[in-house]
Amino acid sequence: MATTRPAPTTGADDRCVKAGAPDGPGRPAQTAGERADEERRAGGGRHGNSSLVLVTALLLTVMVQGPIRRxxxxxxxQSWMTxxxxVVLQALPFLVLGVLLSAALAVFVPSSFFARALPSRDWLAVPVAGVAGAVLPGCECASVPVAGALxxxxxxxxxAIAFLLSAPAINPVVLTAxxxxxxxxxxxxxxxxxxxLLVACVMGWLWQRLGRTDWLRPPVHAGGEGRSxxxxxxxxxxxxVMHAGGFLVLGAMAAATLKAVAPADWLRTAAGNPFAAVGALAVLAVLLSICSEADAFVAASLTQFSLTAKLVFLVVGPMIDLKLFAMQAGxxxxxxxxxxxxxxxMLAIAGAVLTGAVLW
Known part of the structure; x- marks a missing residue:
């Protein structure tokens, strides 16, 4: 006798079986509507928590506004905020300029262009890139994102390092200022x-000779696949802008903090000793973090210092300062x-002192 087999469930019966299947051991099934309600309640809870945090922060600000104002x-x-x-207002326009140039290089310029524009030999590409820094009409804040794009x-x-160091100091705007x-x-x-230019080329050659690939993290960039x-x-x-701007703010905060707490008369003491004068203005260039378009006027105002010490200030500042360190790290x-x-x-100090010794 043939054994009769039950007909397989299909269509609506199959959907009913799936809907009635438990989600786990001992747990009843959860319909799509119930899941949607649960997601809405979870979203509402997160929104409510965010609103609570905001209201609490506003209340605390109102309660302690007197001490904050004082x-x-x-x-x-007042000195810190000034x-x-x-620093931020000086640097931000040139940072935006550098970001625009960086984006243009990344999107509109084909990779083969750089292979054709620079010599194939790395030792010769370094000075060519250093001289090419003259075409970037910005400060050091603009050179960092452009070097990353390169x-x-x-x-x-x-x-790229030679370009990074030379561009803020040898472009026509800075030299005119x-x-x-x-x-x-x-x-x-x-x-x-x-x-x-000398320091930029030497740093490029040093990196070519001694640098390692694991010391330099490849700059990240938002992908552009599938878009216009x-x-x-x-x-x-x-x-x-969001990436480099955040590090610019951190560097400006550090520069403002050090400027506000530094004693006012230490420059007068240092100016009397040639070696101390060079070191003092080199450190001051790092701490003040002034954009290269404006640093010449600050250097000219330091009348008690020698021309060589002022040159150190002008060479060190565009190559390494607090905001630059933060942006380069980022x-x-x-x-x-x-x-x-x-x-x-150290190389910037040595290059400026050597050049000053030849000129004066």
Whole structure:
């Protein structure tokens, strides 16, 4: 006798069986509507928690507004806020310029262009990239994202480093500002050009000789697959502004803090000793973090110092300062910044002193 088999369930019966299947041992099934209600309740809970945190923060601010107002009115805080706002406002336009150029390089310029523009030999690509820094009309805040874009486009890091260091100091805007700040010393413009380009090339060659790939983190970038060039360009701009701008703010905060707590008369004491004067202005250039378009006027105002010490100030500042260190760490990694900064600092001092000894 043939055995009769039950007909397989299909269609609505199958959906009913699936809907009635338990989600787990001893747990009844959960319908789609119940899941949606649970997600809405969870979202409402998160929204309610965020609103509670915001209201609590506002209430605390209102309750302690008196002490906050008195703290902000203190002379130290007034000096801190002045320096912080000045550094950010000076640097931000040139940071945006650098971000725009970086995005244009990343989106609109083909990778093959850089292979054709730079010599195939790395040792020769370094000085060519250093001289090419003259075409970037910005300060050091603009050169960091552009150098990152060059590395992303396949330019050898040694050449990108030479561009990074030379661009803020030898572009026409900076050299013109230096000539205006030192009307009686046109040799200061020549000294700044020669010393900055020399240090940039030496740093590039040192990296080519001694640098390791694991010391430099490849700069990250928002992907642009599947989008138009315009969309990829603006996505790149937003990404780099948020990324580099955050480190700019951190560097400005550090510069403002050190400027506010530093004693006012230590410069007068240091100016009397030539060696101390060079060291003092080198450290001051790092701490003040002034953009290269404005640093010549600050250097010219330090009348008690020698021309060589002022040249040190003008060469060190565009190559390494607090905001630059933060931006370089954010773009290329902290391992790179901690190795790059001290070597650049010492070479910048040596290059400026050597150039000053020849000129004066």
């Amino acid at each position: 703290a902000l009115a203190a002379p130290v805080m 320096v912080f706002v000045a 590395v992303r486009r396949g330019v050898t890091p040694a050449a 230096t000539a205006v700040a030192f009307p009686g010393h046109p040799d200061m413009v020549l000294g700044r050009l020669v010393a900055s 060039r315009g969309a990829a360009f603006w996505d790149s701009v937003r990404h780099d 773009t290329f990694g902290r391992g790179f910044a901690f190795r790059f900064a001290p070597v650049t600092f």
